[in-house]
Amino acid sequence: MLSLLALAALAFASPLPRAGYTFKESLPSAPNGWEQLSRAPGSHLLKLKIGLIQPRFGELEQALWEVSLPGSERYGMHLGKEEVEKLIRPHDESLELVDAWLVENGIPLSALSRSPAQDWITLTLPVSLAEELLDTEYHVFHHTTSGDYLVRTLGYSLPTHLHAHIDVVQPSTTFARLQPKRSSLHGDSIVLSSEAAIPPVPASCNHTITPACLKEIYNVGNYTASSTSGNILGIAGYLEQWANMNDTNWFYQVYLPQAAEQGYMFTVELINNGTNSQNESDAGGEANLDVQYAGGLSFPIPNIYYSTGGSPPYIPDDNTPQDTNEPYAEFLAYVLAKPDSELPRQLSTSYGDDEQSVPYSYAVRVCNEFAQLGARGVSVMFSSGDGGVGDGLGPNDQAYGPTTCYTNDGRNASSFLPAFPASCPYVTTVGGTYHEGPEWAVPFSGGGFSKYFSRPSYQSPTVDTYLAQHPQYLSLYQGLFNPSGRAYPDVSAQSNNFTLNRGGMWVLEAGTSASCPTFTGIVALVNDYLIAHGKPTLGFLNPWLYAVGHNAFNDITIGNNPGCLTNGFNATAGWDPVTGWGSPDFGKITSLLSLGS
Structure with a gap:
């Protein structure tokens, strides 16, 4: 999958990132069923979530196997909230560098909310500021079947030195349409x-x-x-x-x-x-x-x-x-x-x-x-x-559509x-x-x-x-x-x-x-x-x-x-x-x- 992401980054039709920035994630085009419309209004508000790297997730995963596998000495000894949060907390360096980046872009730390483990930062900001922060452009996309609209981008960049500290920034390239799993084969x-x-x-x-x-x-x-x-x-x-x-x-x-x-x-x-x-x-x-x-x-x-x-x-x-x-x-x-x-x-x-x-x-x-x-x-x-x-x-259902x-x-x-x-x-x-x-x-x-x-x-x-x-x-x-x-x-x-x-x-x-x-x-x-x-x-x-x-x-x-x-x-x-x-x-x-x- 990582190779596909690399190909997508190469195909992303956008100017090269500005000085000090490199591509973090990108798509070659809007996913099937979506069409790109106009630029998103600069005043449109995004609730942006920044996921910081969880450097000890491997330890959490190992603990998960041990408390879940019969025969393990730790089987059934589930972790508590504080134990889990300790294992997913970002390094102090990550917190400091990301905070500094946000402040440099005019976002006061008082405007941020953080998860208990501080691995997620949430902030609300207009599209115009998000575009500057992520060196990108947001557009309005239309889902032709459902009629839904989303404000998304086909790719975004981060300062190069932050790639090792930030996992993901959303909403950006997510086009998922969360749906109930009720069988369409049966109609209504x-x-x-x-x-x-x-x-x-x-x-x-x-x-x-x-x-x-x-x-x-x-x-x-x-x-x-x-x-x-x-x-x-x-x-x-x-x-x-x-x-x-x-x-x-x-x-x-x-x-x-x-x-x-x-x-x-x-x-x-x-x-x-x-x-x-x-x-x-x-x-x-x-x-x-x-x-x-x-x-x-x-x-x-x-x-x-x-x-x-x-x-x-x-x-x-x-x-x-x-x-x-x-x-x-x-x-x-x-x-x-x-x-x-x-x-x-x-x-x-x-x-x-x-x-x-x-x-x-x-x-x-x-x-x-x-x-x-x-x-x-x-x-x-x-x-x-x-x-x-x-x-x-x-194999015999072509009559229902492509x-x-x-x-x-x-x-x-x-x-x-x-x-x-x-x-x-x-x-x-x-x-x-x-x-x-x-x-x-x-x-x-x-x-x-x-x-x-x-x-x-x-x-x-x-x-x-x-x-x-x-x-x-x-x-x-x-x-x-x-x-x-x-x-x-x-x-x-x-x-x-x-x-x-x-x-x-x-x-x-x-x-x-x-x-x-x-x-x-x-x-x-x-x-x-x-x-x-x-x-x-x-x-x-x-x-x-x-x-x-x-x-x-x-x-x-x-x-x-x-x-x-x-x-x-x-x-x-x-x-x-x-x-x-x-x-x-x-x-x-x-x-x-x-x-x-």
């Missing part, structure tokens, strides 16, 4: 009925999914969790997706009466000017799906819905809004600042984008933030995506499209299944191999074995995927025809947006079991999962994940890049953990 939600016609729990879960179905399929039995153990399940929400409490209460009345009787309900925390409207017409299909199924499985464990603002990023006829379309950074800054006692033990996120739409430096930085959460004992789950290995189009599976590096070469943050090695990525007895891989289940992140040690033997046993993919898809990259998903769960209440109506939803809160709900129950038995919670799951945990999962061997006009990969015995290790069996997991594994 299917409306089942009004409130007057309440659907019963179906006799078969092959057609309609409810919490009772999931508890049956995943062997939860009559397990009852505690509401007072300190265990918290977190749900990340973005893009003004609002979780409606009235809808959720109605859902509980039908499918979890005990929760409704006890007044069980998620709480809400607002981040970066986030909102959570309770108007029925504003109820979000994604948000309601997340809270109703995370709560439906984890009851009575407290659930928190984090609503992070940051959309829309820019309105062309308004020259003064603040450009804050960096929701991951805002959310992570908020959560990482929490005391250890207030952190969720498990976190579900059903959003993501194509990996290539996120600049490499920014993707790495965000991924490293998830490593901090893992080191502090948080199990971080992400949906794997709903386009199979790319756009969800199989494939979008092309690189963004100026070559416009055919390529599978891994998803981010699903491709981050410090998160547990959840693919999709459907049917039961047995489960199949759902065709839209996102999966594949990262182009940004190399394969982590915890999964190398497993994935190497998979590729050795299926060498046909190396020749059939040569050049379309990176066989040495981080492979995903890690696990999977049901993701099709979920019954939920939205705006007072019963609807069906599909996507790995459903499988992620489902799996997270199961993890919450497992952590509850561990707490009740005086054991530490699982924290970062993957080292345990690949070492021993997979023995308690249901292997999925039927199905594939087409995309980019190919059949994608096949589900097969053992791990595969469609369903990972398969779906969880709560009873087997708790039995395994009771034996100390």
Whole structure:
């Protein structure tokens, strides 16, 4: 990937940096789907975030492996907030040099805000000053499909002596469009009925999914969790997706009466000017799906819905809004600042984008933030995506339109499209299944191999074995995927025809947006079991999962994940890049953990 960045820098059509500056990051052109319009108004405000180098991140990563790997002397001994912040704090020299640079450009230190570890600096400044600071030009870009607008640059420079001290400056070259992972193959939600016609729990879960179905399929039995153990399940929400409490209460009345009787309900925390409207017409299909199924499985464990603002990023006829379309950074800054006692033990996120739409430096930085959460004992789950290995189009689907599976590096070469943050090695990525007895891989289940992140040690033997046993993919898809990259998903769960209440109506939803809160709900129950038995919670799951945990999962061997006009990969015995290790069996997991594994 670094070679691609170097090529991009060479191709960046801009005057050479001014004296003392050199290119930090650049793109050869606007990514696919974006068109460059006019220069950005000089008065437009940017909320600029400067990420300073974290010189001891390698030590943090080593600690993450040690507290997450069964058999390690430190297994389960998660780090505290202060320990993590000490390991990611920049050198004093970095702080001094960056401060001096900002002051030299007329920015007083009093205008800055800093993260607790001082590894992020945030400041709000007009485009005109940002252009001078970064020796660049910002333009308005238009996304032709969605109609979104962004203020971005195709490249920026820094004083040469600061390259060793600054990781990333954003918003600059990030064109990611954070999207819910709800399957587009199914179109809009299917409306089942009004409130007057309440659907019963179906006799078969092959057609309609409810919490009772999931508890049956995943062997939860009559397990009852505690509401007072300190265990918290977190749900990340973005893009003004609002979780409606009235809808959720109605859902509980039908499918979890005990929760409704006890007044069980998620709480809400607002981040970066986030909102959570309770108007029925504003109820979000994604948000309601997340809270109703995370709560439906984890009851009575407290659930928190984090609503992070940051959309829309820019309105062309308004020259003064603040450009804050960096929701991951805002959310992570908020959560990482929490005391250890207030952190969720498990976190579900059903959003993501194509990996290539996120600049490499920014993707790495965000991924490293998830490593901090893992080191502090948080199990971080992400949906794997709903386009199979790319756009969800199989070899016979040309009639649905041209494939979008092309690189963004100026070559416009055919390529599978891994998803981010699903491709981050410090998160547990959840693919999709459907049917039961047995489960199949759902065709839209996102999966594949990262182009940004190399394969982590915890999964190398497993994935190497998979590729050795299926060498046909190396020749059939040569050049379309990176066989040495981080492979995903890690696990999977049901993701099709979920019954939920939205705006007072019963609807069906599909996507790995459903499988992620489902799996997270199961993890919450497992952590509850561990707490009740005086054991530490699982924290970062993957080292345990690949070492021993997979023995308690249901292997999925039927199905594939087409995309980019190919059949994608096949589900097969053992791990595969469609369903990972398969779906969880709560009873087997708790039995395994009771034996100390």
